[in-house]
Amino acid sequence: NAGVTQTPKFRILKIGQSMTLQCTQDMNHNYMYWYRQDPGMGLKLIYYSVGAGITDKGEVPNGYNVSRSTTEDFPLRLELAAPSQTSVYFCASSEILAGFRTDTQYFGPGTRLTVL
């Protein structure tokens, strides 16, 4: 299993540009998450999904959109990039045991985004 994969690893955007961060997991996990991590800070949840077709906002959703058309993929869309969105973005997924969500989360390697 590859686990959670993210592309690209690095990206530089100009203010106002748009892009999609890709995330794929091969563990058949229902729950998937997008976090951002600013330098020296903890993780902040942007969006999460409890399964294909179902997404919901986290702590810091403004400026982002997500979709979940398959169990495996959970792309994050940045529209009209701003310098405040310069951050490292992590995608994660978590397993279900006995019908309950767990927080044994598996993280991808991250995408380092700079908006200039």
Place this chain on the structure above:
Amino acid sequence: DAKTTQPPSMDCAEGRAANLPCNHSTISGNEYVYWYRQIHSQGPQYIIHGLKNNETNEMASLIITEDRKSSTLILPHATLRDTAVYYCIVSANSGGYQKVTFGTGTKLQVIP
């Protein structure tokens, strides 16, 4: 409204046990204690979790106090590769999403 409190940093000599504390005085009866670590610039890595009893796996041991208000993650023989930020979170395994907070964690420096 942080649910856990951790010291910002700790040092540990290589080969010695690293004991990382976490306070979670408002933990609910159905909430688990989870530990993760983040090695520089990488994605966080799950280490261990527990509810009431002490737990051990190939990476670490987790000691939870009887009142469940605090816990300690133990790395029995720390190596330089254990230098990382360690996060303690609490979360209930539930049918729906529950917000978890990855704070700033404890930065563990293993010293040669």
